[in-house]
Amino acid sequence: MATDGLHENQTLASLKSEAESLKGKLEEERAKLHDVELHQVAERVEALGQFVMKTRRTLKGHGNKVLCMDWCKDKRRIVSSSQDGKVIVWDSFTTNKEHAVTMPCTWVMACAYAPSGCAIACGGLDNKCSVYPLTFDKNENMAAKKKSVAMHTNYLSACSFTNSDMQILTASGDGTCALWDVESGQLLQSFHGHGADVLCLDLAPSETGNTFVSGGCDKKAMVWDMRSGQCVQAFETHESDINSVRYYPSGDAFASGSDDATCRLYDLRADREVAIYSKESIIFGASSVDFSLSGRLLFAGYNDYTINVWDVLKGSRVSILFGHENRVSTLRVSPDGTAFCSGSWDHTLRVWA
Amino acid sequence: MAGGRAGAQLPHLSKMERVVVSMQDPDQGVKMRSQRLLITVIPHTVAGGDIAEWLIQKYCLSEEEALHLGTLLVQHGYLYPLRDPRSLVLRPDDTPYRFQTPYFWTSTLGPATELDYAIYLAKKNIRKQGALVGHEKEHYDQLHRKMNHAWDLVVVQAREQLRAAKQRRKGDRLVIACQERTYWLVNRPPPGIPSVLEQGPERSSCAAAGRAQLVRTPPADPLLPNVPLTAPCAPTPRPLLSPLASPTCCPGCKPRARSSTGRRWSAAGRRWPGPGSSPPSASRRECAGGPSPDPPSGASPPPCPGPALAPGTPPPRYLNFSSQRGPHDPFLSGCLPSNPWVTDDDTYWTVNAPSVAVPTKLRVERWGFSFQELLGDPVGRAHFLAFLGTEFSAENLSFWEACEELRYGGQAQVPALVDSVYQQFLAPGAARWVNVDSRTMESTLAGLRRPHRYVLDDAQLHIYMLMKKDSYPRFLKSAAYRDLLAVAVVPAEARRRAFPFLRKPPHPSPSPTLLPASTSAEPVTAASDPACGDRGT
Numbered sequence: 014m015a016t017d018g019l020h021e022n023q024t025l026a027s028l029k030s031e032a033e034s035l036k037g038k039l040e041e042e043r044a045k046l047h048d049v050e051l052h053q054v055a056e057r058v059e060a061l062g063q064f065v066m067k068t069r070r071t072l073k074g075h076g077n078k079v080l081c082m083d084w085c086k087d088k089r090r091i092v093s094s095s096q097d098g099k100v101i102v103w104d105s106f107t108t109n110k111e112h113a114v115t116m117p118c119t120w121v122m123a124c125a126y127a128p129s130g131c132a133i134a135c136g137g138l139d140n141k142c143s144v145y146p147l148t149f150d151k152n153e154n155m156a157a158k159k160k161s162v163a164m165h166t167n168y169l170s171a172c173s174f175t176n177s178d179m180q181i182l183t184a185s186g187d188g189t190c191a192l193w194d195v196e197s198g199q200l201l202q203s204f205h206g207h208g209a210d211v212l213c214l215d216l217a218p219s220e221t222g223n224t225f226v227s228g229g230c231d232k233k234a235m236v237w238d239m240r241s242g243q244c245v246q247a248f249e250t251h252e253s254d255i256n257s258v259r260y261y262p263s264g265d266a267f268a269s270g271s272d273d274a275t276c277r278l279y280d281l282r283a284d285r286e287v288a289i290y291s292k293e294s295i296i297f298g299a300s301s302v303d304f305s306l307s308g309r310l311l312f313a314g315y316n317d318y319t320i321n322v323w324d325v326l327k328g329s330r331v332s333i334l335f336g337h338e339n340r341v342s343t344l345r346v347s348p349d350g351t352a353f354c355s356g357s358w359d360h361t362l363r364v365w366a
Numbered sequence: 367m368a369g370g371r372a373g374a375q376l377p378h379l380s381k382m383e384r385v386v387v388s389m390q391d392p393d394q395g396v397k398m399r400s401q402r403l404l405i406t407v408i409p410h411t412v413a414g415g416d417i418a419e420w421l422i423q424k425y426c427l428s429e430e431e432a433l434h435l436g437t438l439l440v441q442h443g444y445l446y447p448l449r450d451p452r453s454l455v456l457r458p459d460d461t462p463y464r465f466q467t468p469y470f471w472t473s474t475l476g477p478a479t480e481l482d483y484a485i486y487l488a489k490k491n492i493r494k495q496g497a498l499v500g501h502e503k504e505h506y507d508q509l510h511r512k513m514n515h516a517w518d519l520v521v522v523q524a525r526e527q528l529r530a531a532k533q534r535r536k537g538d539r540l541v542i543a544c545q546e547r548t549y550w551l552v553n554r555p556p557p558g559i560p561s562v563l564e565q566g567p568e569r570s571s572c573a574a575a576g577r578a579q580l581v582r583t584p585p586a587d588p589l590l591p592n593v594p595l596t597a598p599c600a601p602t603p604r605p606l607l608s609p610l611a612s613p614t615c616c617p618g619c620k621p622r623a624r625s626s627t628g629r630r631w632s633a634a635g636r637r638w639p640g641p642g643s644s645p646p647s648a649s650r651r652e653c654a655g656g657p658s659p660d661p662p663s664g665a666s667p668p669p670c671p672g673p674a675l676a677p678g679t680p681p682p683r684y685l686n687f688s689s690q691r692g693p694h695d696p697f698l699s700g701c702l703p704s705n706p707w708v709t710d711d712d713t714y715w716t717v718n719a720p721s722v723a724v725p726t727k728l729r730v731e732r733w734g735f736s737f738q739e740l741l742g743d744p745v746g747r748a749h750f751l752a753f754l755g756t757e758f759s760a761e762n763l764s765f766w767e768a769c770e771e772l773r774y775g776g777q778a779q780v781p782a783l784v785d786s787v788y789q790q791f792l793a794p795g796a797a798r799w800v801n802v803d804s805r806t807m808e809s810t811l812a813g814l815r816r817p818h819r820y821v822l823d824d825a826q827l828h829i830y831m832l833m834k835k836d837s838y839p840r841f842l843k844s845a846a847y848r849d850l851l852a853v854a855v856v857p858a859e860a861r862r863r864a865f866p867f868l869r870k871p872p873h874p875s876p877s878p879t880l881l882p883a884s885t886s887a888e889p890v891t892a893a894s895d896p897a898c899g900d901r902g903t
């Protein structure tokens with residue numbers, strides 16, 4: 014076991030330096046295996062044409078900064094949450110609001126739509142994740158049926174249902190992620206390893222559906238086995254907080270967006286970073302990232318109010334989208350890839366296509 | 367919510383600072399000129415248009431992007447407009463701007479304190495003889511009430527700063543006033559203007575090592591910004607933004623003996639540093655000329671930087687995956703008949719509804735990309751189940767589905783589900799017995815003694831791989847699949863409507879909460895549902 018090897022003369026410092034040298038050796042080994050750059054291989058891929066992407070819908074109704082949003086599987090409804098505690102469900106195609114809930118806390122930083130479309134989950138500074146069944150019954154107060162599912166010891170930064178309405182995965186400022194049973198609120202598994210606040214997570218679209226990735230203020234992205242609670246891979250190349258992680262559609266890789274103003278692509282099989290998406294003129298952090306359906310495009314929302322569209326294979330920027338009047342805090346591509354929605358601190362959400 | 371992080375923890379601030387420093391490079395920076403403001407001449411100003419041009423050249427930007435970046439620099443207080451201070455935007459014309467002195471940078475001073483703001487407002491109040499207006503008046507009254515017991519101190523400081531200011535040349539006085547005003551516009555924006563310094567809820571980063579000091583002694587006289595090329599106005603003593611802080615006038619001067627308690631002085635009343643301390647004016651010293659740190663390396667602007675890429679694996683599978691999916695990606699290849707978001711016509715969605723009778727060609731093609739893709743589509747899965755039926759192995763898929771239900775189901779249902787799966791699929795003589803290899807069966811049966819949601823994982827994986835490696839390829843080669851491809855629909859491209867107002871308004875659709883529960887869980891058998899095709903448009 015790890016503990017019985019400690020000798021008297023092994024200080025914290027010497028262990029630290031040993032860890033550092035092991036890290037260095039690991040990087041060397043990784044580097045030996047691969048020496049061709051992604052963009053060189055991608056030279057044989059056709060360049061993308063010019064894109065016309067415009068705001069097709071603007072959703073106004075939040076009274077304060079929009080912090081998070083998620084799509085319903087029906088490809089048109091969305092749930093969004095804001096700083097003033099309001100969580101709204103919209104049919105974004107018609108821009109009608111269908112449901113609204115006021116949370117008892119401010120800064121609702123996480124929200125998610127259930128796979129069935131019949132419930133939403135949200136949480137923030139209340140350190141909890143609560144599930145609200147959606148109802149059109151005028152006599153029913155949505156807040157009355159609320160279920161408190163997750164309990165953390167610091168703010169909730171992200172949440173996601175797994176393949177059903179009955180399990181939720183959460184990430185928190187307390188440095189942990191956790192898997193919960195919705196019905197009972199029971200903690201099924203917890204994930205410890207981040208050295209600071211965990212800010213984001215994404216479930217792997219894999220066949221065996223057993224892993225997810227999380228990113229945190231310790232600049233690390235960690236891949237977890239949901240069943241055992243173990244971290245199976247970790248990546249630490251960002252220079253600042255990782256605000257957003259999202260799997261490439263095949264599940265072989267994931268992208269991350271960070272306060273260091275870069276987005277990066279990490280390959281899981283090669284166990285390394287394979288691309289950086291950055292420009293000298295992009296100075297502000299990337300707050301949220303998502304892929305188009307084919308994985309060829311990476312949409313990234315930034316704290317400088319813009320959205321940059323990257324060619325994932327060639328590494329170049331395809332387009333920059335202006336429109337929001339404050340930082341873009343959340344961005345998701347719709348389930349069928351026909352559009353993406355961005356939420357901003359300017360109180361609005363925009364659907365782009 | 368005051369930002370709790372300074373320069374090093376807010377990487378965008380240090381990056382903006384590098385940009386403005388290189389803008390002031392003598393060879394490669396923006397052209398400087400003198401600007402007449404009423405009757406005073408202000409040196410070292412730059413025109414908005416020149417700034418925009420410089421950004422365009424240096425970073426290969428479009429004009430829109432350059433103006434956007436320039437405006438952000440102004441909004442963060444790194445540049446200020448000389449004539450219209452409240453208009454924090456970069457104008458692409460000859461509007462004059464000046465660079466903010468590093469003394470007033472957010473990363474230098476840290477978050478503005480109430481005391482500093484009180485002194486500033488008190489100065490303004492004195493100068494305007496009590497005629498403060500608007501939000502400044504409100505804040506002034508508020509702070510007065512809050513810091514009532516220490517208000518004398520505030521007024522003393524304000525008077526002292528005003529007195530010191532009068533000793534300067536008019537030009538310097540004007541410049542410092544502009545700089546200070548800009549600082550406060552950024553740190554205490556008027557109502558209606560969002561604060562650019564707001565960062566959201568406090569985050570805790572990794573301990574110690576990388577964390578910059580929130581409070582640092584100011585590095586230089588504000589009249590001698592570390593911008594090396596702004597020729598110094600007379601090296602006079604710095605204006606006392608926070609008189610209690612230990613003023614390091616410039617790197618050459620020795621710091622004072624008095625401790626820098628100023629930054630942390632709170633209204634709660636900290637001991638005024640010693641009875642012997644005199645008002646700053648008495649012991650202020652002249653700066654010994656204008657030393658400045660090394661100019662930033664005046665490197666020629668790099669050629670338009672290409673994307674930065676890390677060395678990495680050549681993953682042909684990315685190319686294959688993305689090329690294969692390209693025609694299915696609405697952003698790359700559009701949608702037929704049209705993208706609902708663009709034309710407000712939702713035919714695309716009705717034609718691709720989860721349980722449509724006749725799927726589109728693209729959809730049927732996708733079932734051939736991967737087994738996961740096939741199973742993920744309710745129509746695809748239904749056809750696959752029918753095919754398995756013809757091969758007498760439909761129980762495999764049903765078993766797999768039951769295992770999924772167990773894995774993602776409610777915790778309370780676990781024992782019952784495990785038992786039901788065992789009875790149906792695994793027990794000797796079970797009605798729908800699945801053919802799992804003996805070793806897996808043994809370990810599964812052993813695990814069933816203590817059922818948990820993952821107890822069937824091995825068996826499930828075995829059956830999944832069986833279907834994937836065996837049944838699935840046969841399905842793709844089968845007549846059934848070929849027929850599906852043949853009859854699959856290819857919607858015609860919608861006619862472009864010249865006038866948007868001729869379009870029908872977007873249809874509402876029934877909320878998932880109102881539909882019967884069968885929509886997501888069970889795939890509807892397509893064969894039994896001939897009518898569920900297009901809804902009338």
